[in-house]
Amino acid sequence: MNLRHYLYSIKQYFQNKAVCDELKKYKNIHQGQRCFIIGTGPSLTTDDLELLKDEITFGSNRIFEIYSRTDWRPTYYMNQDFQLIEKYADEIEKLDAMGIFLPVEFRERFAGKKGVCHFVLRHRDFYPKDADFSKNIHHYLGQGFTVTYGAIQMAYYMGFSEVYLLGIDHNYSISLDAKGIPVMNDGVQDYFKGSAASNKGLNLPRIVESTVAYMTARKFADKQKNFTVYNATRGGKLEAFERVGLDDILNIG
Secondary structure, three states: OOHHHHHHHHHHHHHOHHHHHHHHHHOOOOOOOEEEEEOOOOOOOHHHHHHOOOOOEEEEOOHHHHHHHOOOOOOEEEOOOHHHHHHOHHHHHOOOOOEEEEEHHHOOOOOOOOOEEEEOEEOOOOOOOOOOOOOOOOOOEEOOOOHHHHHHHHHHHOOOOEEEEEOOOOOOOEEEOOOOOEEEOOOOOOOOOOOOOOOOOOOOOOHHHHHHHHHHHHHHHHOOOOOEEEEOOOOOOOOOOEEOOHHHHOOOO
16 A cells, blocks of 8 residues: 555544544444445436435436436435536535535535535555455545445445445546556447536546456455345446346336
């Protein structure tokens, strides 16, 4: 682990201990339940979201761009991308969720916002080794270069026994390889239908590292007695987790 980043994360926690410890109220509050972590990939549909209105769900990043087309709203919202948070702070400010999880660096920006809790995002250049998987997210959240990895850690902390990923296509029109070089993937759509989102001026996906992070989550889950992560995404390229059909999970058809 990069010692500088490790020491910085410890310093961040102790400087913001009272704030980060607010996350403790979420420890095991959903013991034995299931949840759905929703991505913003092109496979995501409003029809699928409507089916999840009575489920516990995590939304992330620019998921609010689909709100005008569905009555569904996530139970929890999470974002760990600093540039995204800064750019869409006003939209995040308007969100109504049981819990909104953001890096501690934004504690002043969202001071007084109902439901907001903050975490320390511990950065480590782990590739090709495993990423950090935090069992105690009030201390820190392990960086996996995808908010989905952070949400999986959050789900474990909250006591969920079954986690289903939806809309996590893990495939982008442009991403960075292990050396930080942009790689083009022509003909690939980045976001769900109707989204006006663009990666221009923002952090490009680091798909090599995030793949390792997903494999880390799979290895971690395989060692637990009551914690399993499934991929319910329709298509896509995420193969780290066992695939399941959303209709089968919800007993449709």
